[in-house]
Amino acid sequence: DGGITQSPKYLFRKEGQNVTLSCEQNLNHDAMYWYRQDPGQGLRLIYYSQIVNDFQKGDIAEGYSVSREKKESFPLTVTSAQKNPTAFYLCASSLPRGQNTGNTEAFFGQGTRLTVV
Amino acid sequence: AQTVTQSQPEMSVQEAETVTLSCTYDTSESDYYLFWYKQPPSRQMILVIRQEAYKQQNATENRFSVNFQKAAKSFSLKISDSQLGDAAMYFCAYRANFGNEKLTFGTGTRLTIIP
Numbered sequence: 001d002g003g004i005t006q007s008p009k010y011l012f013r014k015e016g017q018n019v020t021l022s023c024e025q026n027l028n029h030d031a032m033y034w035y036r037q038d039p040g041q042g043l044r045l046i047y048y049s050q051i052v053n054d055f056q057k058g059d060i061a062e063g064y065s066v067s068r069e070k071k072e073s074f075p076l077t078v079t080s081a082q083k084n085p086t087a088f089y090l091c092a093s094s095l096p097r098g099q100n101t102g103n104t105e106a107f108f109g110q111g112t113r114l115t116v117v
Numbered sequence: 118a119q120t121v122t123q124s125q126p127e128m129s130v131q132e133a134e135t136v137t138l139s140c141t142y143d144t145s146e147s148d149y150y151l152f153w154y155k156q157p158p159s160r161q162m163i164l165v166i167r168q169e170a171y172k173q174q175n176a177t178e179n180r181f182s183v184n185f186q187k188a189a190k191s192f193s194l195k196i197s198d199s200q201l202g203d204a205a206m207y208f209c210a211y212r213a214n215f216g217n218e219k220l221t222f223g224t225g226t227r228l229t230i231i232p
Contacts, residue, residue, distance in 0.1 A: 031218045037160075042123075042208060042224035050218040058219070088160065094212075094220070104150050104169075104212070106220055108162035 002027045006091050006109035012117050013078070013085065021076045021112045023091035032074035033092040033106065036060060043090060049074055078114065086116050119144040121211050123223035130199045131231050137184075138194045138226045140209030147171075148214040151185070151192045156206040156225075165207070168192065170214075196228075204230045 004025040013019045023032065031050050035043040045058030049068040063082025068074055074093075078085045092106040120143045130136035142151070153165040168176045168185050175183050180200075184193045196203055209223040 031220075033220055035222070040227075043222040045219065045221065048219060056219075090162065092162070092220070104214075105152055105164045105167055106162075106210075106212075111160050 004091060004093050004107050004109045006089075006112050008112060009110065011112055011114045013114060015116055016080045018077055018079050019085075019114065021078070021089055021091075021114070023074045023076065023109060024072055025074075025093040025107070026072060027093055027107060028071070029093035029095055029107070030071065031094045031106075032068070033094075034058075034064075034066065034074070034076045035090045035092065037088045037090060037111075046076065046089075085114055088113050119146070119211050119213070119219070119221050121209050121221050121223040123209055123226050125226045126224070127227045127229070129229040129231055130196075132199055132201060134199055135195060135197045136199055136228065138196075138207050138209075138228070140192045140194070140223055142190050142192065142209070142211050144190070144211065144213070146213045146215075150212045150214060151183075152210040152212070153181070153183070153192075153194045154208045154210060154222075155203075156208065157202075157204070162208075166194065199230050201230050201232065204228060 007022045033048045034046040044060050047066040049055035065077045089112045091109045094106040122141045149170045151168045155163045155165050166178045180197045182195045206225045208225045212220045
């Protein structure tokens with residue numbers, strides 16, 4: 001079955017540690033996204049990638065880093081520079097822009113809940 | 118830069134009644150897509166409906182329909198015959214069809230269904 005998989009579902013991090021969240025998709029999508037969601041809040045864009053080996057900062061990129069070495073994978077690293085990392089993180093993917101296929105929506109993973117202990 | 122605004126943090130509706138959720142957006146593009154997503158307590162994001170800006174006809178999916186006013190940059194969601202399973206956070210989202218691939222969300226509206 002095609003889809004987008006995030007792992008782990010729950011993650012605990014000690015203060016001062018870096019941690020990497022995994023996101024894998026087998027939908028053959030070019031575009032991938034990382035969002036942060038705080039309790040009762042909307043989705044804020046951290047990073048997005050339109051193609052392999054290329055990515056752009058979103059609205060809240062400070063303290064985060066990403067890589068896009070493969071089309072299927074877009075891991076997010078939460079660094080120690082991120083002062084308040086406890087949140088719910090969502091990964092998404094979508095077809096490239098300009099393709100008038102009608103299937104233009106983003107597909108989401110089930111999310112990773114990160115807690116700093 | 119494109120922005121998406123949802124001015125109703127919370128809404129409630131009686132079961133079987135109709136409710137409309139509001140969304141406005143700001144963009145200088147003419148070719149773009151708009152979406153409504155639903156996030157139930159499971160936190161899984163589910164696409165409810167999409168609208169292509171170059172299509173004048175409002176999109177409809179069963180009990181869900183939109184009122185797309187391109188000149189006013191307004192994109193509201195109407196839910197008819199509300200059901201208990203419709204209770205969720207609803208997010209409006211924007212994506213340009215060319216150029217920047219950025220997908221921008223509003224802050225969401227929490228919909229409560231009253232039995």
